Amino acid sequence: MPLYVKGILWVCYLGGTFLLSGALVGAGFWRWVLWGGVGVLPVLLYSDYLKWVFWGFAWASFAAFLHYTLPQIDIVRVTDTYSKRIDFGENSIFWASEDVGTAASMSRDIFFIQGFRPNGRPVIYRNEDTGWGWPPYFKINTANLQAEANNLLSTEAAPRWVAIKHYGWRNEFLTIFPNAVSVRPVDGPDADRIPRTTIAILVVLAALIWAVWVRWRRFKAQRLDPALAGMDAALDQKRDGVSRWINSWRGKPRR
Amino acid sequence: MLAFARLFVMLMIVLTVVYVSLSLYSRAQRRAKLEREWDEEGLEGDKRAFVKAGLVEYDSSLRRKLILGVYIVPLGLIGFIVYALNFQ
DSSP states (O other): OOHHHHHHHHHHHHHHHHHHHHHHHOSSHHHHHHHIIIIIHHHHHHSHHHHHHHHHHHHHHHHHHHHHHSOEEEEEEEEEEEEEEEEOOTTGGGSOOOOTTSOOOSEEEEEEEEEEOTTSOEEEEEEOOOTTSSSTTOOOOHHHHHHHHHHTOOOSSSOOEEEEEEESOOBTTTTBOOEEEEEEEOSSTTOOOOOHHHHHHHHHHHHHHHHHHHHHHHHIIIIIHHHHHHHHHHHHHTTOHHHHHHHHTSSSOOO | OHHHHHHHHHHHHHHHHHHHHHHHHHHHHHHHHHHHHHHHHTOOSOHHHHHHHHHHHHHTSHHHHHTTHHHHHHHHHHHHHHHHHHOO
16 A cells, blocks of 8 residues: 555544544543544554654653652752742642642642752742642641741851752743652751662662563563464465455564 | 542552452462472372362461561551651
């Protein structure tokens, strides 16, 4: 089949599934989810180049997720603590949860801790409970942490350096802030900031992924591939036009 | 408390699925091991009774009780995190 015919068919498939998913669940979030799964995903998985794009994107998202979620340590000089009312908008996913036991709402007073890094750059943290939700820090001592941070205030002339453990990102375009998890005084701006917890979690996670990967490879080689080869041979024997037609859609030559 | 109850119930459901699967898997492994032992050593008599006796022994073994760690380890970890993060 010429390449342009394939291209036209793929575009028709994408458009058709888009319309169909809209007809099924209506416009909105779930339409994109449905179309992503039924329309876009098969196209990505069937084409060899796009497969790599897909997996690259998936792993990059996973890495970003870990970078957001796992704790990091900053050495800072705390200059002020304050609270400010925030009305959550399109950035609402980047805020944690209300204080444990209080009611949820789309608008809340939130504690902030602001300070400066040794290089003179400002950093601002929010200080929110994560409660029993995600990420699983089970942080319920927001008010205590604010008091501790307040107790460690210092000026540029007489700095007191503090290690702030936090997760999350600062992004000015979305107005989001990392969430401070703990503060402790340290000796100076060069204090140790190795994130031991993060390293431990990454090692365990890598071991887990490796264990699953190895078992999947073994399962695929021993069970899946022979079964698929058997099906392929059966189809070939039938001289069925359908299998040749399906294979012509794949980038790989037929075995 | 509602958020906590939700977390706890979800966790219990997931852990119970893991616990049941792991129990069945472990028991099947033991059964296969007993059958292999029978075949390799060329024992005489009733194979089914031999396997059954081995499984009864397994049911009261420490190894089987260790599977309870599926519940104990995550709950202990949550308890430790709550203490270490908020009350230290």
